[in-house]
Amino acid sequence: MNLYDFIFYFFAALTIVSAFFVVTTKNIIYAAFNLLLTFFGVAGIYVLLGADFLAIVQLIIYVGGILILMLFGVMLTNKITNVQIKTEASFVIPASIGVGLFAGVLIAILLKTEWRNSPADIPISTLVPIGKLLMEEWAFVFILLGVLLLIALIGAASIARKE
Amino acid sequence: MIPIEYYLSLSAFMFIVGVVGVLTRRNAIIVFMSIELMLNSANLTLVAFSSYLGNPIGQIFVFFVMTVAAAEAAIGLAIIISLFRNKKTVNIDEINILKW
Numbered sequence: 001m002n003l004y005d006f007i008f009y010f011f012a013a014l015t016i017v018s019a020f021f022v023v024t025t026k027n028i029i030y031a032a033f034n035l036l037l038t039f040f041g042v043a044g045i046y047v048l049l050g051a052d053f054l055a056i057v058q059l060i061i062y063v064g065g066i067l068i069l070m071l072f073g074v075m076l077t078n079k080i081t082n083v084q085i086k087t088e089a090s091f092v093i094p095a096s097i098g099v100g101l102f103a104g105v106l107i108a109i110l111l112k113t114e115w116r117n118s119p120a121d122i123p124i125s126t127l128v129p130i131g132k133l134l135m136e137e138w139a140f141v142f143i144l145l146g147v148l149l150l151i152a153l154i155g156a157a158s159i160a161r162k163e
Numbered sequence: 164m165i166p167i168e169y170y171l172s173l174s175a176f177m178f179i180v181g182v183v184g185v186l187t188r189r190n191a192i193i194v195f196m197s198i199e200l201m202l203n204s205a206n207l208t209l210v211a212f213s214s215y216l217g218n219p220i221g222q223i224f225v226f227f228v229m230t231v232a233a234a235e236a237a238i239g240l241a242i243i244i245s246l247f248r249n250k251k252t253v254n255i256d257e258i259n260i261l262k263w
Contacts, residue, residue, distance in 0.1 A: 004164070004165070005165060008165050008169070012169070012173050015173065015177065016173070016176060016177075019176070019177050019180045019181075019200055020180060022180070022184065022193075022196055022197070022200065023180055023181075023183055023184035023187070023188060023193070023197060023200075028190060028192055028193065031193055031196055032196070035196050035199065035200070038177075038200065038203070039203065042203050042206075042207055045170070045173070045207065046207075046210055048165075049170070049210050049211060049213075049214040050214050051210050051213070051214065051222050051225075053222070053226075054206075054210060054222055054225055054226065054229075057226060057229060058229070061229050061232075061233055062199070062203070062229075062232075065233060065236075066199065066232065066233060066236040069236050069237065069240050070192060070195065070196065070236070070240065072240070073192050073195075073240040073243055073244065074192055076244050076247065077191075077192065077243060077244060077247040077253045078253075090187065090189055090256070091186060091187055092187055094186075095183060095186035095187045096183075098182075098186065099179060099182050099183050099186065102179065102182060103175075103179050106175045106178070106179070107175070110168060110171055110172060110175060115166070115167045115168055115171070116167070116215060116216070126219055126222060129219045130219055130222055130223060130226070133219060133220070133223050134223065134226075138223055141227065145227060145230045145231070148230070148231070148234055149230060149233065149234055151234075152233075152234035152235075152237050152238055153234075153237060155238055155241070156237040156238050156240070156241035157241070159238070159241040159242060159245050160240075160241035160244045160245055162248075
């Protein structure tokens with residue numbers, strides 16, 4: 001087992017264990033911090049796949065932005081002083097039937113398909129090709145997404161404010 | 164080298180965990196976190212294919228998905244906070260005024 005494999009297994013185990021705890025733990029704060037570890041593990045796997053730009057973006061947007069928003073959501077919607085933070089699960093049996101069927105389909109597809117197994121040459125950095133694609137071929141979508149973000153921020157502020 | 168099936172299995176596992184969270188948990192914020200997990204697993208699949216095919220378009224698409232996920236997080240939390248202000252709960256079983 002070389003170093004590359006070891007790093008993959010490390011980040012994969014981190015992702016799997018923390019993702020499992022996100023949906024099983026009873027405490028929302030623990031779920032939020034386990035989600036942080038999940039995002040971090042996925043960012044590590046992005047680095048391993050040669051997507052350095054996306055790894056940094058993952059850390060900035062998910063860990064730095066979305067997760068902080070969620071912690072604010074937890075803070076604003078739970079009475080921290082009470083034991084309100086605990087939540088329970090329900091509908092376990094129908095959910096497990098549905099999820100079992102879905103997982104069976106996914107695993108069947110995964111095993112049946114002949115995947116192409118020789119990875120392409122991993123580039124030193126993907127910054128230059130991504131920057132060129134964003135500024136030339138996908139410039140319109142890029143600008144459109146900027147407008148979408150602006151609209152979403154205005155909408156979020158107007159939904160969440162007091163009357 | 165790691166075969167691509169490993170990345171795809173990891174992503175499938177993350178997606179299934181996300182589905183379990185959405186179906187079984189009753190707290191709106193946990194449901195929200197599970198949706199983020201599913202978005203992340205789809206992103207992981209796209210990056211794995213992009214890397215194994217040597218085509219950066221997949222990474223562009225993941226970048227766009229992340230942008231929309233950020234917008235979705237902002238709007239979703241605003242809705243949850245507004246719901247909490249009106250109904251004093253985030254338990255999705257008790258939020259049923261649209262149920263016929």
